[in-house]
Amino acid sequence: MGWKWAPFFVMEWLGAAGVEPHEVMQVLEATRRWPRPAVAASNGLRPLTIWGRTRPGRALMVAVRYLDGRDWEIVGARALNDRELVELEKWEADRD
Numbered sequence: 001m002g003w004k005w006a007p008f009f010v011m012e013w014l015g016a017a018g019v020e021p022h023e024v025m026q027v028l029e030a031t032r033r034w035p036r037p038a039v040a041a042s043n044g045l046r047p048l049t050i051w052g053r054t055r056p057g058r059a060l061m062v063a064v065r066y067l068d069g070r071d072w073e074i075v076g077a078r079a080l081n082d083r084e085l086v087e088l089e090k091w092e093a094d095r096d
Helices: 011-016 021-028 082-095
Strands: 002-005 035-037 046-052 059-068 071-079
Touching: 021 046, 021 059, 021 071, 046 082, 059 082
Parallel strands: 002 071
Antiparallel strands: 035 046, 046 059, 059 071
């Protein structure tokens, strides 16, 4: 599976979200990750979100969109909020 950075997804935006590029890749390449469909409230787009943890354990959501073949474009990333973290922890506990 190939991951590509969206052209508009500049590192300044990622930094403003408080997420480092290596953290995004750790979540996307993690063994345990939770793909969840989403709808962007601002424009109605339907990205796939990947919920997971970095190697040190930070919980993030990474938004991707399908390109073609096996390629996906990274279009967003942020830390999970408190409610989402509870959902992720429940999902993780159900898999242990």
